[in-house]
Amino acid sequence: MGEISSKACIAVDVMGSDRGAGAIIAGVCQALKENKGDIKIIAVGDEGEIKENLRLHGFYKDSRIEIHHASQVIEMSEKPIQAMRSKKDSSMMRAIDLAKIGAADAILSCGNTGALMAAGTIKLRTMAGIERPALGAVIPRDGKNFILVDVGANPDPRPTNMLDNAILGANYARVAGIVEEGKMPKVGLLSNGTEDGKGNMLTQNAHILLNNSKNVVNYAGLIEGFQVFQGDCDVIICDGFTGNVLLKTLEGIMKMLKGMLKEELTSNILRKFGALLSMGAFQGVKNRLPVEKFSGAPLLGLNKLIVKGHGSSDKAQVAGALGIAIKCVRRRLNESIEKDLAKIQLEAEKKKAVESETRNENE
Amino acid sequence: MGEISSKACIAVDVMGSDRGAGAIIAGVCQALKENKGDIKIIAVGDEGEIKENLRLHGFYKDSRIEIHHASQVIEMSEKPIQAMRSKKDSSMMRAIDLAKIGAADAILSCGNTGALMAAGTIKLRTMAGIERPALGAVIPRDGKNFILVDVGANPDPRPTNMLDNAILGANYARVAGIVEEGKMPKVGLLSNGTEDGKGNMLTQNAHILLNNSKNVVNYAGLIEGFQVFQGDCDVIICDGFTGNVLLKTLEGIMKMLKGMLKEELTSNILRKFGALLSMGAFQGVKNRLPVEKFSGAPLLGLNKLIVKGHGSSDKAQVAGALGIAIKCVRRRLNESIEKDLAKIQLEAEKKKAVESETRNENE
Structure with missing residues (x-):
């Protein structure tokens, strides 16, 4: 399958992982070296920390990276729904918001899984025809x-x-x-x-x-x-x-x-x-x-893709997870899912029509 | 825990495994070398095959082995309930029958798991207080x-x-x-x-x-x-x-x-x-x-213990599984389970009594 669309904008939650901003930004820079073409990364988190780490890797002036400041961090131990409500300006919530308003095509986070799944499902909603999202690995x-x-x-x-x-x-x-x-x-x-x-x-x-x-x-x-x-x-x-x-x-x-x-x-x-x-x-x-190449698990079935990286992801794992997010966006994963769901829907309607016809004939 | 009782009589289904009577008898002989004391093995299956294999291993005249002839074999691919009904003279059913009438303390089989669990549960019944048996590994x-x-x-x-x-x-x-x-x-x-x-x-x-x-x-x-x-x-x-x-x-x-x-x-x-x-x-x-030492999975919670060996068990695995059966009998596994069930029962009755008292006081 070729790259149908070359454009991909990923919002990255820089703050919530076990290893902090350093590992995430290192992985982002690695991914930018590995993935060519029209990519944009919105690094969401503490502006100072992000800038410092970008400088460290020589990506401070890279036009493919945009910084979106967020003042809070959701910790690994926090309760999902509570964290989601009380930390509206956290890097994770802001990253999801960016996808919600269409500013990003997908999200990568190595933070609190429960909070990510809960907020992702509530804010981004499941695709029409899907009742519950699923994590794929x-x-x-x-x-x-x-x-x-x-x-x-x-x-x-x-x-x-x-x-x-x-x-x-x-x-x-x-x-x-x-x-x-x-x-x-x-x-x-x-x-x-x-x-x-x-x-x-x-x-x-x-x-x-x-x-x-x-x-x-x-x-x-x-x-x-x-x-x-x-x-x-x-x-x-x-x-x-x-x-x-x-x-x-x-x-x-x-x-x-x-x-x-x-x-x-x-x-x-x-x-x-x-x-x-x-x-x-x-x-x-x-x-x-x-x-390493497959260290991100996408939360499938939402209107925008969320890729969940391991909490303890290192540079290579972050780059791998980001690579997955980019691939899914470029190859239009959600459009392809929608087509299959439409087929299932059509099949169900046909079946219903046949049943109703049979019922009418019998009456 | 010491050996509370030294006596143990195990009925062994010799016929139903993937490797046939040869591997099972070899394992039985191996177990008799490894386990000392008052052990009796009832080898259930084709008398001719059993004798031939015992001769091969120099255990033909060993008084610890008794042969119980059975004319049928339940194959791995057979449906459990059907096999159980149609093959009443199979080595597996006969082994279970021996435990049922008290002639054996436990059963070892490397045959059809479904048939073993179904027949075991139906013929031997679960212990009082246990609704369903469980396989432990x-x-x-x-x-x-x-x-x-x-x-x-x-x-x-x-x-x-x-x-x-x-x-x-x-x-x-x-x-x-x-x-x-x-x-x-x-x-x-x-x-x-x-x-x-x-x-x-x-x-x-x-x-x-x-x-x-x-x-x-x-x-x-x-x-x-x-x-x-x-x-x-x-x-x-x-x-x-x-x-x-x-x-x-x-x-x-x-x-x-x-x-x-x-x-x-x-x-x-x-x-x-x-x-x-x-x-x-x-x-x-x-x-x-x-x-190898732990290649048998006991079906726990029945009135007599059944140990299920791997279908493809070799000599060492059969000996290991038989060793487990012997250990469970000698250390009176079921008596020890019964004691715990009695404690649970007592606790439940106490709770009920307190509830009923509280209810009476409130009336």
Whole structure:
């Protein structure tokens, strides 16, 4: 898929992350080096801090960066709705406001997830046809990355929300380059087994809906946990509870394994020497699981895209997340979602018309 | 915890696994070498095959093994209820029958999970006070293994089922040696965040119940995915859908990582040499995650214990699973669960009495 539109303006919440303005501005500058063309970044936050950091990276006079001052910061520990109400002049709220009034096409924030999702949903509203937004995450898998939706926006979805997740995820997969241009991403529904009658009630009902929507979604059916990394689905959908638990547990086990391997490989001189000789192998594994490139999870289904970066994002991760936001805007993610929703709507209307006709004939 | 009772009689379904009678009998013989004392194994299945395999391992005349012939085998692909009804003389059904009539204390099967759970629940019934059984799995974690309950028995539990899972899991943790003798296992409830209001409806309601049952369960509160491998809970409880997805996905990612590392380490002569020198490190990581020892998942909460082994279990895994069954019987797992259930019951009655008194006073 080519870049349909070259213009992209992203409002960046500079203040609310764990590492503060320094890491975010470093990432913004990195992204501007990596992404060419007509890009505008509105850096939202403390003007002094932003200027200082821009100077540090030699981007002080870059015309692609605009500063929008905000006097407050929402902390990680604050309660979402309360923070949203009491900190109207926070970098996060101001960034969302800029998207709301049309001054920005999308938002990047590495701040308080709850506040971002709540304020984003309330201020930007869901797209027509979408009841609840969903968080999508690109997960590295050897050979072929995949997208997991929802990783935490909606822990108690209804079956129709799961169909929406499939549409949102498939369109994001196209835009993020998970599938080749023109291809329909293969969508699997995560379950506790693939046999008939397996799954919880939600999964069973979503399975029926998805089977009836194959003209819009390339639905591959139920998949079980083994198939997440051993299979070839481009998009894996699940409720936001399971997705969140899964994503965070996977991060945890990767961290544990990395730590253990490092400890063991450095525990004596022989092992250290061996590790040095086979260093390329460890780098090879790392290269086959490119995590940094996909460190932003977009909140899909709102009228303007919000990309949520990890709270502890470093320069590379911020640049990666910003790259995702730019890609989604340029490739018109939301327009593409709207088209699929229109198809689903049309299908539903046709079905209704046939039913009503049948009813009239029977009367 | 010492061995309270030394006697244990386990009925083993020899036929229904992926690898057939050979692997199961090999595992049985291995377990008899590893576990001393008064053990009896009833090998249930084709008499000829069992005898042949026992001869192979030099256990043909071992008085600890008894053969119970069964003429049928339930295949992995069969539908549970149908298989249960049509194959009354299958090794699995006969093994369950032996436990039902009191001829065996517990059952080990590596066969069709659905059939085992359905027949086990119907024939053996849940313990008084338990509505639904739960599958527990010991998961290796560096430093301190933990138990995940439920990994698939009940995909749509009610909040009270989650409290039962906590009791079942904590008692299993004590018996399996996850905690030191006399210690209360630390129980965490898996959620999509630990802040107030996080979790799906089920988790939120289970959280309230667990908070009110701290005299029976050492409840540590909500934990999120990061804490599964980075934290120190001895027992992690969740619904059977999430648990099953999580367990299988973890197995999948471990398999992927192992495969990738092997490929990379053998891709050229230098790396191969390096890997040879640091071989001890890889063995070290493996030793810190002892998978084989815990390859059986008990179906907890039935009147007789059923241990489910992996369908593809090899000798070591069968021996490990059988070791778990023996341990649970000897350490009187079900008696210990009953005591906790009685405490919960007593607490509920007290509460009711106080409420009724208050009502009478107010009238």
